[in-house]
Amino acid sequence: MRKCLSRCFLIFPLLMAPMLSVAGDHADWRHLRKGAENTRSISAAFRQEKDLPILSAPLISKGRFFYQAPDAIRWEYISPVKSVALMKGDRVNVFHFAEGSWHEDATPGLQLRQMILGEIRDWVKGRFDGGGIFRPFLSHGPPMQVTLIPKNELKDFLARIDLIFSLSPLSIKEVHIFEPGEGQTHIVFTDVQINSDLPPATFLEP
Amino acid sequence: MMLIRRQVVALLVGLVLACGCAGRTGPAEIMIVREACPALPGPFPVRPRVCVHRVDASGGFGARSTLIGVTRIDPRMRKLHSILLSAEGFPLYEAEFEEGGFRVMRALPPFDGPAFTRGFAQDVGALFLRPPGKPSEAGITREGSGVCHWRTEGGCLVQLLEITNGWKLTRWDKSGHLSRTVFFKLPLVKGVPSYVELKIPGPVGYILRMMPIRVDP
Numbered sequence: 405m406r407k408c409l410s411r412c413f414l415i416f417p418l419l420m421a422p423m424l425s426v427a428g429d430h431a432d433w434r435h436l437r438k439g440a441e442n443t444r445s446i447s448a449a450f451r452q453e454k455d456l457p458i459l460s461a462p463l464i465s466k467g468r469f470f471y472q473a474p475d476a477i478r479w480e481y482i483s484p485v486k487s488v489a490l491m492k493g494d495r496v497n498v499f500h501f502a503e504g505s506w507h508e509d510a511t512p513g514l515q516l517r518q519m520i521l522g523e524i525r526d527w528v529k530g531r532f533d534g535g536g537i538f539r540p541f542l543s544h545g546p547p548m549q550v551t552l553i554p555k556n557e558l559k560d561f562l563a564r565i566d567l568i569f570s571l572s573p574l575s576i577k578e579v580h581i582f583e584p585g586e587g588q589t590h591i592v593f594t595d596v597q598i599n600s601d602l603p604p605a606t607f608l609e610p
Numbered sequence: 611m612m613l614i615r616r617q618v619v620a621l622l623v624g625l626v627l628a629c630g631c632a633g634r635t636g637p638a639e640i641m642i643v644r645e646a647c648p649a650l651p652g653p654f655p656v657r658p659r660v661c662v663h664r665v666d667a668s669g670g671f672g673a674r675s676t677l678i679g680v681t682r683i684d685p686r687m688r689k690l691h692s693i694l695l696s697a698e699g700f701p702l703y704e705a706e707f708e709e710g711g712f713r714v715m716r717a718l719p720p721f722d723g724p725a726f727t728r729g730f731a732q733d734v735g736a737l738f739l740r741p742p743g744k745p746s747e748a749g750i751t752r753e754g755s756g757v758c759h760w761r762t763e764g765g766c767l768v769q770l771l772e773i774t775n776g777w778k779l780t781r782w783d784k785s786g787h788l789s790r791t792v793f794f795k796l797p798l799v800k801g802v803p804s805y806v807e808l809k810i811p812g813p814v815g816y817i818l819r820m821m822p823i824r825v826d827p
Contacts, residue, residue: 454699458660458682458691460826465699479698484823485664485676487697500676500697502666502819510673561716589699 433542436532446471448596457586469593476607477521488610491521499610506610538565545569550576559584652770653777653794654740655801659683660826661738663806665694669816677702679820683738690734694721707731709742733818736779736792737806741768776803800825 448469453462467481477491486501487509498509532540538552548569554562561584568578577596581589663679678699682691687708694703703721705714712731720726745758755772762768765784770777776795783789788811794803802825808818 452699454695456680456693458680458693459662460660463662463678463680463699463824481698484662485678485697487676489698500666500674502674502676507674509675583701587701 433532433540442599443471444473444599445602446596446598447600447602448593450591450593453588453590455586455588455590462590470602470606472602472607478606479521489521490607490609492607496521497609501610652740653779653798653803653806654738655683655685657685657801657827659801661802661822662824662826663820663822666819667816668819669814678823681734681738685739688739688742690738692730692734703730705730707734732790733808736781736790737808737820741770800827 446469450467450469452465452467454465455462463484465481465485466483467479469480470476470478475491475493477489479489479491481487487499488506489496489498499506500509501507532538532550532552537555539555541551541553543549543551550567550569552565552567563582563584565582566578566580567576568580570577577593579589579591581591660680660682663681665677665679666674667677668674676697678695678697680693680695684690689706689708691706692704693701695701701716702718703714703726704716705712705727712727714722714727717726721730741758741760741762743760746761747757747759749757751757751771757769757771760768760770766789767782767786769780771780773793776793779790779792779794780788781790791809791811793805793807793809795805795807797804799822802822804822806818806820808820810816
């Protein structure tokens with residue numbers, strides 16, 4: 405149950421989706437998987453809007469995302485709270501910037517993040533069904549869109565995820581996450597670079 | 611790795627259990643030297659507000675974490691609606707609190723136990739709501755600071771004291787043991803202190819340092 409609940413926060417896997425470049429106009433699951441196989445590295449900036457019913461305006465976060473095959477991930481928020489999640493293999497470390505220096509996070513969220521980042525790894529490999537907990541639907545559009553519907557008790561926590569693709573290059577440009585209430589999260593990616601050379605320090609502790 | 615695991619346990623145990631523990635003995639050495647009501651406005655919002663705070667939590671063994679707290683405050687109805695988000699915006703806990711009750715809308719482990727909600731309710735109450743009713747005592751200290759005391763139905767003593775650049779709220783349990791201290795610092799941002807520090811004493815204690823990210827009317 406705990407694992408299932410944790411999996412409801414599949415924002416991180418979504419962050420990886422923009423990087424799943426595919427070739428041609430006839431994108432399908434096979435093409436997405438094939439594109440993922442060709443992804444060596446990813447670099448992107450993102451803007452996240454968290455909309456809660458009690459807020460008069462969304463909470464805006466900004467950050468950056470990096471991936472290096474086969475399994476290195478850096479997921480970084482620049483504002484409003486500076487934090488960095490690093491994944492290498494199965495090891496996850498999270499750091500927050502507070503009182504002038506970086507501190508490693510030591511809460512159960514660490515475990516949550518480890519599970520989430522594990523999901524990311526599946527997405528990087530082109531597995532869009534979330535290990536069987538989502539029912540994926542592909543719409544060619546335009547714009548091309550993948551909708552993920554939770555199959556099980558995740559429905560209590562997550563209503564739907566929409567991945568909106570841009571066509572040239574074919575990559576996800578927006579992620580919309582809908583909670584059962586009125587809560588929503590929208591992520592827009594910019595400056596997406598596929599297979600560029602990333603400095604090794606990208607995946608080191610801040 | 612073992613150290614981190616120990617830190618996790620320490621912070622968790624502190625956050626969940628601290629509500630039931632007490633620290634050193636009080637109450638304080640404050641003396642009301644002349645009867646007067648300083649009419650302390652205090653650090654609490656007097657109008658409805660929605661506050662988004664950065665929350666830095668630290669506990670035993672140096673365990674630390676950072677969260678985002680979203681709280682809707684209705685001072686007149688004495689109602690609070692609080693959402694705890696991870697630094698990335700994941701909802702971890704959401705509940706409504708009012709006099710005599712609460713409603714938990716969602717809670718992921720380890721925030722899903724009743725002990726956490728009891729402690730959380732006391733924390734947000736101390737942070738955002740003026741103690742209920744009229745002060746049992748109010749006056750000026752020997753040093754010239756305004757001070758108010760409240761006696762709760764459960765026998766606790768709550769003291770709100772003007773200090774340099776802010777206020778200090780102290781709560782003692784019915785046995786006279788210190789249970790909570792909150793420092794509110796000026797300036798106010800839309801009626802909300804620009805920095806708040808809550809301390810729970812004892813071996814399972816913790817400290818919350820809070821800075822407003824945004825305050826909505």
